[in-house]
Amino acid sequence: MTDIRDAWTTEVASWGGVARPRHLVLRPGTRAEARAIVADDSRLPLLAHGCGRSYGDVALNPEGRLVQMTGLDRFIAFDRDTGLLTCEAGVRLADILDAVCRPEPDGGGWFLPVSPGTRFVTVAGAIANDVHGKNHHGFGTFGRHVAAIELARSDGSVETITPESHPDLFAATIGGLGLTGLILSATIRLRRVAGTALEAEDIRFDDLDAFFALADGSEAWEYTAAWIDCLATGTATGRGIFSRARHAPGRAAVPPALRPRKAVPLTPPVSLVGGLSLKAFNALYWRKLGLRERVLKTGSYEPVFYPLDAIGSWNRLYGPKGFYQFQCVVPPGADGRAAIAEMLRVIAQSGQGSMLAVLKTFGDLPSPGLLSFPKPGITLALDFPNRGPETLALLARLEAVTIEAEGRIYPAKDSCMSAASFTRGYPAKADFQRWIDPAFSSAFARRVGLIGEGSRA
């Protein structure tokens, strides 16, 4: 294994690149090696790390051990009759699409039930954050499609937990932010689609009310989300482009290439995402549909699901200071809508635009995890170049509006919410804490008070 002196020099950055703490990085190549790491009683706290696609600090464990799980990338079994896929924790959703979700002669085939906006996340990372996709209103979160989890705990146990066999530990592990133990492998239920290609429609809308009307009127569309021009002010507040898509029966789309064709080779010394480029980007995007009100296309799912995956390491564009992402959910109804409008006003006023502001409604399918983020309502996600205190002040305002509206903030995207906001947003916190494995910790867990500072020397 790695020499400790070298290992301590390993900086691991979050996806947002704001934090780059040092870790002792361990790289198991097999489940047996991973088990041995968990059973090893070191005083240094443990945490698993997947593809590092979490923006904030849920996947960081400063001065602790970080178990890099991407070496555990083997498929274990796939039942072509039931769609049950068992694989190691570090298999990426991209690998599943590439190897298993290949179109059959009739254009249909097995498909991911739920996918976040990038396919470069591990199965265990998707479980630990209980991720959601554009089809939340129809399919709920990723965790709903998990049939079993093989979990190693520091007491030396390795067990396959299912909702039936270990209901409490299962509920804690889905969305459990990596704190209940190390996931070695998992079984997920793929779904059958009649076409791997998508029929996708983009519609321009002029304000928030129009967005809600479109969201309400798109029940027949499986995937929905909207991009918002968050620099627009006044009556244009909340204007944007609504995207909806559904599988096109009989139409096939091959999986996107495993390696992006273009990549940002290195971090430029300054952020390339600044005031001017943001304005230009937002203005351009707004005109993406040209003069047309709506555009309908049928084809690959890649540009619909994974627009950012086309460029490798795009996060480097934000320069060495990195960027913050903010994602909240607020309840449906008038108060929630007002809160979203308020946030958009605050952002436009601050002049700190976001390249990608995404608005979506969550449906009411319950999430299986104690700390799962999605709940019925409206979710808004944006990212902001890190400009120091003024950005933190803006994030604090957004956090306050969210909590005021009885909403909550998504840990996978968060870098700064207070312990108080976390406690208010996640009422199951105390239930969850009973299931934390004492050997595990993370920067996030310490910051929001899931784990007391110094509870483990």
Place this chain on the structure above:
Amino acid sequence: MTKGYGDMRNGTMRIALFGANSGIAVATARAFAKTGARFVLVGRRAEPLEALAADLVVRGAKEAAVHVADLADLDALPTVAAGAWERLGGLDLALIAHGTLPDQTLLERDAVAARQAIEINFISPALLANALAPLFEGGRSGTIAVVSSVAGERGRRSNYVYGAAKGGLIRFLEGLRHRLAASGVQVLDIRPGFVSTAMTAHLKQGGPLWATPDRVADDIVRAVEKRRAVLHTPWFWAIIMAIVTALPRPIFHRTKF
């Protein structure tokens, strides 16, 4: 289109991997699995081989058989080669990928370790290729592919024992290719640069010269398809090594790499 690649497209390619759990072998096998190939996986420990076999089947392999053998046992190599050939009723591709990356300073002090390093990195793959040669020759088709290294192209202070073993292997393959040319059997010499695998896990990785096994695997698939003789992977190593081997000795001796 040649027979080997035609078979690959039809999904009937029969492939033996020696040192099947090496990072490069795994990535290459995965690339071929998607085409519905059939495999025999040869390596030292059963458990990881079984795990790889299951993985390849999910990825589309028609069959993946496991054959446990110690490739450091030189006397057993002809039997191992014949066994792999028999298992699938002949082979279209044999990929010989086993090897170690020993610590040069240790080898300078420890003669036993130095001998072992030469055996596993040169003698074993060479003898294995030699044992496979008449089988492929009889069938007048197919590919014997062997992973050597850019390290074999010029002796350097930092790893000349490993480099010499790989250098010997390169020369051996050159001769074997000459011998098999008449029968139409491809002998592919794969020379990777720095690849991020378990073998190199102790080194400081990252930077533009480091490649992923996937990238190397893609190059190997293409080289098999195009029936190339020598593959530098990624491609820029061909340029780097042309420069390194052309450096006049007085200048070369001032470098430390």
